[in-house]
Amino acid sequence: MDLESFVAGMPKTELHVHLEGTLERDLLMRLAAENGVDVPLPEGGFTDLTSFLAQYYPAMRALVTEDDFFELAWAYLLRAAEQSVVHAELFFDPQAHTGRGVPFPDVIGGYRRAIEKAQRELGVHADLILCFLRDLSAEHAMSTLMEALPYKAWIVGVGLDSDERGNPPAKFAAVFARAREEGFLLTMHCDIDQPGSIEHIRSALLDIAVDRIDHGTNIVEDPALVDLVRERGIGLTCCPISNGFVTDDMKAAEIVQLLRAGVKVTVSSDDPAYFGGYVTENLLALARAGDLSEADLVQLQRNALEVSWLAPFRRDRLL
Numbered sequence: 001m002d003l004e005s006f007v008a009g010m011p012k013t014e015l016h017v018h019l020e021g022t023l024e025r026d027l028l029m030r031l032a033a034e035n036g037v038d039v040p041l042p043e044g045g046f047t048d049l050t051s052f053l054a055q056y057y058p059a060m061r062a063l064v065t066e067d068d069f070f071e072l073a074w075a076y077l078l079r080a081a082e083q084s085v086v087h088a089e090l091f092f093d094p095q096a097h098t099g100r101g102v103p104f105p106d107v108i109g110g111y112r113r114a115i116e117k118a119q120r121e122l123g124v125h126a127d128l129i130l131c132f133l134r135d136l137s138a139e140h141a142m143s144t145l146m147e148a149l150p151y152k153a154w155i156v157g158v159g160l161d162s163d164e165r166g167n168p169p170a171k172f173a174a175v176f177a178r179a180r181e182e183g184f185l186l187t188m189h190c191d192i193d194q195p196g197s198i199e200h201i202r203s204a205l206l207d208i209a210v211d212r213i214d215h216g217t218n219i220v221e222d223p224a225l226v227d228l229v230r231e232r233g234i235g236l237t238c239c240p241i242s243n244g245f246v247t248d249d250m251k252a253a254e255i256v257q258l259l260r261a262g263v264k265v266t267v268s269s270d271d272p273a274y275f276g277g278y279v280t281e282n283l284l285a286l287a288r289a290g291d292l293s294e295a296d297l298v299q300l301q302r303n304a305l306e307v308s309w310l311a312p313f314r315r316d317r318l319l
Protein backbone atom coordinates (compact mmCIF):
# COMPACT_ATOMS: atom_id res chain seq x y z
CA MET A 1 0.00 0.00 0.00
CA ASP A 2 1.37 3.46 -0.80
CA LEU A 3 2.01 5.98 1.98
CA GLU A 4 -0.93 8.25 1.02
CA SER A 5 -3.46 5.42 1.20
CA PHE A 6 -1.97 4.12 4.45
CA VAL A 7 -2.16 7.51 6.15
CA ALA A 8 -5.58 8.33 4.69
CA GLY A 9 -7.08 5.11 6.01
CA MET A 10 -5.53 5.15 9.49
CA PRO A 11 -8.01 5.86 12.29
CA LYS A 12 -6.85 9.17 13.73
CA THR A 13 -7.01 11.24 16.88
CA GLU A 14 -6.49 14.98 16.54
CA LEU A 15 -5.55 16.86 19.72
CA HIS A 16 -4.49 20.29 18.49
CA VAL A 17 -6.88 22.03 16.15
CA HIS A 18 -8.39 25.48 16.71
CA LEU A 19 -12.01 25.60 15.55
CA GLU A 20 -11.52 29.22 14.51
CA GLY A 21 -8.49 28.04 12.53
CA THR A 22 -10.72 25.79 10.42
CA LEU A 23 -12.62 28.77 8.98
CA GLU A 24 -12.15 28.18 5.26
CA ARG A 25 -12.34 31.14 2.90
CA ASP A 26 -15.71 30.19 1.28
CA LEU A 27 -17.47 29.95 4.62
CA LEU A 28 -15.76 33.09 5.90
CA MET A 29 -16.95 35.08 2.86
CA ARG A 30 -20.49 33.70 3.03
CA LEU A 31 -20.90 34.38 6.77
CA ALA A 32 -19.40 37.86 6.47
CA ALA A 33 -21.92 38.67 3.69
CA GLU A 34 -24.87 37.17 5.60
CA ASN A 35 -23.96 39.09 8.73
CA GLY A 36 -23.19 42.31 6.86
CA VAL A 37 -19.73 42.61 8.39
CA ASP A 38 -16.67 43.84 6.61
CA VAL A 39 -13.95 41.29 7.27
CA PRO A 40 -10.38 41.50 5.96
CA LEU A 41 -9.67 38.35 3.97
CA PRO A 42 -6.57 36.46 5.11
CA GLU A 43 -3.82 36.96 2.55
CA GLY A 44 -1.32 34.38 3.83
CA GLY A 45 2.37 35.12 3.66
CA PHE A 46 2.83 34.54 7.39
CA THR A 47 6.43 34.60 8.51
CA ASP A 48 5.95 34.22 12.24
CA LEU A 49 3.30 33.76 14.92
CA THR A 50 2.60 37.48 15.19
CA SER A 51 1.97 37.96 11.47
CA PHE A 52 -0.34 34.93 11.48
CA LEU A 53 -2.33 36.14 14.50
CA ALA A 54 -2.71 39.58 12.89
CA GLN A 55 -4.74 37.98 10.08
CA TYR A 56 -6.36 35.24 12.17
CA TYR A 57 -8.23 37.27 14.79
CA PRO A 58 -9.81 39.89 12.47
CA ALA A 59 -11.22 37.11 10.23
CA MET A 60 -13.22 35.77 13.19
CA ARG A 61 -15.51 38.79 12.99
CA ALA A 62 -17.42 36.86 10.31
CA LEU A 63 -18.71 34.58 13.10
CA VAL A 64 -21.71 36.19 14.78
CA THR A 65 -24.69 33.89 15.39
CA GLU A 66 -25.05 30.56 17.17
CA ASP A 67 -25.67 29.03 13.74
CA ASP A 68 -22.35 30.41 12.47
CA PHE A 69 -20.46 28.58 15.22
CA PHE A 70 -22.47 25.45 14.45
CA GLU A 71 -21.63 25.69 10.75
CA LEU A 72 -17.94 26.21 11.42
CA ALA A 73 -17.65 23.18 13.70
CA TRP A 74 -19.86 21.04 11.45
CA ALA A 75 -17.70 21.82 8.41
CA TYR A 76 -14.60 20.75 10.37
CA LEU A 77 -16.25 17.57 11.65
CA LEU A 78 -17.33 16.58 8.11
CA ARG A 79 -13.71 17.00 7.03
CA ALA A 80 -12.55 15.04 10.07
CA ALA A 81 -14.87 12.16 9.14
CA GLU A 82 -13.47 12.17 5.58
CA GLN A 83 -9.97 11.92 7.09
CA SER A 84 -10.87 8.93 9.32
CA VAL A 85 -10.64 10.98 12.51
CA VAL A 86 -12.34 9.04 15.28
CA HIS A 87 -11.71 11.53 18.09
CA ALA A 88 -10.85 15.24 18.08
CA GLU A 89 -10.19 17.70 20.90
CA LEU A 90 -11.13 21.12 19.64
CA PHE A 91 -9.73 24.40 20.91
CA PHE A 92 -11.96 27.42 20.92
CA ASP A 93 -11.23 31.05 21.84
CA PRO A 94 -14.37 32.45 23.52
CA GLN A 95 -12.73 35.78 24.36
CA ALA A 96 -12.21 36.48 20.65
CA HIS A 97 -16.01 36.49 20.35
CA THR A 98 -17.32 37.72 23.71
CA GLY A 99 -14.97 40.71 23.32
CA ARG A 100 -17.05 41.69 20.24
CA GLY A 101 -20.36 41.25 22.04
CA VAL A 102 -21.16 37.67 21.00
CA PRO A 103 -22.69 35.91 24.03
CA PHE A 104 -20.66 32.98 25.41
CA PRO A 105 -23.70 30.62 25.28
CA ASP A 106 -24.04 31.25 21.52
CA VAL A 107 -20.41 30.32 20.90
CA ILE A 108 -20.39 27.14 22.94
CA GLY A 109 -23.99 26.24 22.07
CA GLY A 110 -23.27 26.26 18.33
CA TYR A 111 -20.09 24.26 18.71
CA ARG A 112 -21.73 21.71 21.00
CA ARG A 113 -24.68 21.21 18.65
CA ALA A 114 -22.26 20.31 15.84
CA ILE A 115 -20.36 17.90 18.12
CA GLU A 116 -23.56 16.08 19.11
CA LYS A 117 -24.68 15.83 15.47
CA ALA A 118 -21.25 14.48 14.44
CA GLN A 119 -21.41 11.83 17.13
CA ARG A 120 -24.89 10.74 15.96
CA GLU A 121 -24.48 11.03 12.21
CA LEU A 122 -20.76 10.64 11.46
CA GLY A 123 -19.50 8.48 14.30
CA VAL A 124 -16.86 11.13 15.05
CA HIS A 125 -16.34 11.85 18.74
CA ALA A 126 -15.17 15.29 19.81
CA ASP A 127 -14.62 17.36 22.94
CA LEU A 128 -14.01 21.07 23.51
CA ILE A 129 -10.97 22.72 25.14
CA LEU A 130 -11.47 26.33 26.18
CA CYS A 131 -8.41 28.44 25.41
CA PHE A 132 -7.62 31.69 27.17
CA LEU A 133 -6.01 34.47 25.16
CA ARG A 134 -2.63 35.02 26.81
CA ASP A 135 -2.26 38.57 25.50
CA LEU A 136 -5.32 39.59 27.54
CA SER A 137 -5.24 39.91 31.32
CA ALA A 138 -5.34 37.08 33.85
CA GLU A 139 -8.48 38.73 35.29
CA HIS A 140 -10.20 38.48 31.90
CA ALA A 141 -9.22 34.80 31.72
CA MET A 142 -10.59 34.20 35.22
CA SER A 143 -13.93 35.83 34.41
CA THR A 144 -14.11 33.71 31.24
CA LEU A 145 -13.50 30.60 33.33
CA MET A 146 -16.35 31.64 35.64
CA GLU A 147 -18.62 32.18 32.62
CA ALA A 148 -17.78 28.68 31.41
CA LEU A 149 -18.55 26.86 34.67
CA PRO A 150 -22.24 26.25 33.87
CA TYR A 151 -21.03 24.47 30.70
CA LYS A 152 -18.47 22.29 32.45
CA ALA A 153 -20.01 19.09 31.12
CA TRP A 154 -19.19 20.23 27.58
CA ILE A 155 -15.57 21.25 28.21
CA VAL A 156 -12.87 18.67 28.88
CA GLY A 157 -10.01 21.05 29.65
CA VAL A 158 -8.48 24.49 29.30
CA GLY A 159 -5.59 25.79 27.23
CA LEU A 160 -3.67 28.98 26.50
CA ASP A 161 -3.03 30.48 23.07
CA SER A 162 -2.39 33.70 21.12
CA ASP A 163 0.72 35.85 21.44
CA GLU A 164 3.29 34.22 23.72
CA ARG A 165 5.83 37.07 23.76
CA GLY A 166 5.79 38.65 27.20
CA ASN A 167 2.92 36.39 28.30
CA PRO A 168 4.53 33.52 30.24
CA PRO A 169 2.63 30.61 31.82
CA ALA A 170 3.10 32.10 35.32
CA LYS A 171 0.82 35.01 34.38
CA PHE A 172 -2.05 32.50 34.43
CA ALA A 173 -1.02 30.40 37.43
CA ALA A 174 -4.11 31.32 39.50
CA VAL A 175 -6.49 30.75 36.57
CA PHE A 176 -5.03 27.31 35.85
CA ALA A 177 -5.06 26.39 39.55
CA ARG A 178 -8.75 27.28 39.72
CA ALA A 179 -9.45 25.37 36.49
CA ARG A 180 -7.75 22.31 38.02
CA GLU A 181 -9.90 22.62 41.17
CA GLU A 182 -12.97 22.73 38.96
CA GLY A 183 -11.93 19.42 37.40
CA PHE A 184 -10.59 20.60 34.04
CA LEU A 185 -7.50 19.04 32.47
CA LEU A 186 -4.75 21.50 31.58
CA THR A 187 -2.71 22.22 28.50
CA MET A 188 -1.00 25.30 27.10
CA HIS A 189 0.76 26.43 23.98
CA CYS A 190 4.54 26.65 24.21
CA ASP A 191 5.00 27.92 20.68
CA ILE A 192 8.02 27.17 18.54
CA ASP A 193 11.16 29.32 18.91
CA GLN A 194 9.53 32.06 20.97
CA PRO A 195 11.68 34.23 23.22
CA GLY A 196 11.83 32.24 26.45
CA SER A 197 10.41 29.03 24.94
CA ILE A 198 12.40 26.68 27.13
CA GLU A 199 11.66 28.67 30.33
CA HIS A 200 7.96 28.64 29.40
CA ILE A 201 8.06 24.86 28.91
CA ARG A 202 9.79 24.41 32.28
CA SER A 203 7.26 26.65 34.03
CA ALA A 204 4.28 24.96 32.33
CA LEU A 205 5.56 21.60 33.60
CA LEU A 206 6.85 22.51 37.05
CA ASP A 207 4.73 25.48 38.17
CA ILE A 208 1.43 24.86 36.39
CA ALA A 209 1.71 21.04 36.21
CA VAL A 210 0.06 20.82 32.81
CA ASP A 211 -1.22 17.49 31.52
CA ARG A 212 -0.08 18.23 27.96
CA ILE A 213 1.88 20.86 26.02
CA ASP A 214 0.85 22.21 22.63
CA HIS A 215 3.84 22.42 20.26
CA GLY A 216 6.73 22.43 22.78
CA THR A 217 9.45 20.94 20.55
CA ASN A 218 11.97 23.42 22.00
CA ILE A 219 12.07 20.96 24.90
CA VAL A 220 14.95 19.22 23.05
CA GLU A 221 17.15 22.07 24.39
CA ASP A 222 16.90 20.58 27.90
CA PRO A 223 17.46 16.81 28.20
CA ALA A 224 16.29 16.82 31.84
CA LEU A 225 12.89 18.16 30.76
CA VAL A 226 12.73 15.55 27.98
CA ASP A 227 13.25 12.89 30.66
CA LEU A 228 10.54 14.49 32.78
CA VAL A 229 7.86 14.42 30.07
CA ARG A 230 8.80 10.86 29.14
CA GLU A 231 8.56 9.73 32.76
CA ARG A 232 5.26 11.53 33.34
CA GLY A 233 3.82 10.42 29.98
CA ILE A 234 3.03 14.01 29.04
CA GLY A 235 1.98 14.50 25.43
CA LEU A 236 3.35 17.14 23.06
CA THR A 237 0.85 18.02 20.31
CA CYS A 238 3.03 18.90 17.31
CA CYS A 239 1.83 20.55 14.11
CA PRO A 240 4.48 20.23 11.37
CA ILE A 241 2.85 22.28 8.63
CA SER A 242 2.04 25.11 11.04
CA ASN A 243 5.65 25.05 12.28
CA GLY A 244 6.81 25.46 8.70
CA PHE A 245 4.77 28.64 8.36
CA VAL A 246 5.58 30.30 11.64
CA THR A 247 9.29 29.40 11.70
CA ASP A 248 10.29 28.25 8.20
CA ASP A 249 11.05 24.79 9.60
CA MET A 250 8.61 21.92 10.16
CA LYS A 251 10.80 20.83 13.09
CA ALA A 252 10.67 17.29 11.75
CA ALA A 253 14.12 16.50 13.20
CA GLU A 254 13.01 17.55 16.69
CA ILE A 255 9.69 15.67 16.46
CA VAL A 256 11.45 12.51 15.28
CA GLN A 257 14.12 12.86 17.99
CA LEU A 258 11.39 13.05 20.64
CA LEU A 259 9.51 10.11 19.11
CA ARG A 260 12.68 7.99 19.16
CA ALA A 261 13.31 9.04 22.79
CA GLY A 262 9.93 7.59 23.78
CA VAL A 263 8.17 10.91 24.37
CA LYS A 264 4.43 10.92 23.59
CA VAL A 265 4.58 13.24 20.60
CA THR A 266 1.47 13.49 18.44
CA VAL A 267 0.63 15.12 15.09
CA SER A 268 -2.21 17.58 14.54
CA SER A 269 -3.23 20.37 12.21
CA ASP A 270 -3.40 23.59 14.35
CA ASP A 271 -5.11 26.04 11.95
CA PRO A 272 -5.71 24.03 8.78
CA ALA A 273 -7.66 26.70 6.88
CA TYR A 274 -4.67 29.05 7.22
CA PHE A 275 -1.82 26.59 6.84
CA GLY A 276 -3.38 24.42 4.16
CA GLY A 277 -3.26 20.97 5.73
CA TYR A 278 -5.58 18.86 7.89
CA VAL A 279 -4.27 15.98 9.98
CA THR A 280 -3.68 13.59 7.06
CA GLU A 281 -1.54 16.17 5.25
CA ASN A 282 0.39 16.88 8.46
CA LEU A 283 1.17 13.19 8.97
CA LEU A 284 2.28 12.86 5.34
CA ALA A 285 4.45 15.98 5.52
CA LEU A 286 6.18 14.69 8.64
CA ALA A 287 6.53 11.16 7.24
CA ARG A 288 8.30 12.54 4.16
CA ALA A 289 10.50 15.08 5.96
CA GLY A 290 11.42 12.67 8.77
CA ASP A 291 11.57 9.49 6.68
CA LEU A 292 9.04 7.75 8.94
CA SER A 293 7.91 4.15 8.58
CA GLU A 294 4.32 2.91 8.79
CA ALA A 295 5.13 1.65 12.30
CA ASP A 296 6.25 5.18 13.29
CA LEU A 297 2.99 6.63 12.00
CA VAL A 298 1.01 4.07 13.98
CA GLN A 299 3.07 4.97 17.06
CA LEU A 300 2.23 8.67 16.61
CA GLN A 301 -1.45 7.80 16.48
CA ARG A 302 -1.23 5.47 19.49
CA ASN A 303 0.46 8.31 21.36
CA ALA A 304 -2.41 10.64 20.48
CA LEU A 305 -5.00 8.22 21.82
CA GLU A 306 -2.97 7.52 24.94
CA VAL A 307 -2.54 11.19 25.84
CA SER A 308 -6.05 12.13 24.73
CA TRP A 309 -8.57 13.21 27.32
CA LEU A 310 -11.08 10.54 26.43
CA ALA A 311 -12.69 8.69 29.30
CA PRO A 312 -10.72 5.45 29.78
CA PHE A 313 -13.56 3.17 28.66
CA ARG A 314 -13.79 4.99 25.34
CA ARG A 315 -10.03 5.28 24.87
CA ASP A 316 -9.40 1.62 25.61
CA ARG A 317 -11.98 0.62 23.01
CA LEU A 318 -10.11 2.63 20.36
CA LEU A 319 -6.56 1.69 21.35
Ligand code: HPA
Pocket (backbone or CB within 6 Å): 018, 021, 049, 161, 162, 163, 189, 191, 242, 270, 271
Ligand atom coordinates in the same frame (compact mmCIF):
# COMPACT_ATOMS: atom_id res chain seq x y z
N1 HPA B 1 -0.14 29.51 18.73
C1 HPA B 1 -0.73 30.49 19.41
N2 HPA B 1 -1.95 30.85 19.17
C2 HPA B 1 -2.64 30.22 18.23
C3 HPA B 1 -2.08 29.21 17.50
C4 HPA B 1 -0.77 28.82 17.76
O1 HPA B 1 -0.21 27.88 17.17
N3 HPA B 1 -3.03 28.78 16.63
C5 HPA B 1 -4.11 29.52 16.85
N4 HPA B 1 -3.89 30.40 17.82
Ligand code: ZN
Pocket (backbone or CB within 6 Å): 016, 018, 161, 189, 214, 270, 271
Ligand atom coordinates in the same frame (compact mmCIF):
# COMPACT_ATOMS: atom_id res chain seq x y z
ZN1 ZN C 1 -2.30 26.01 18.21
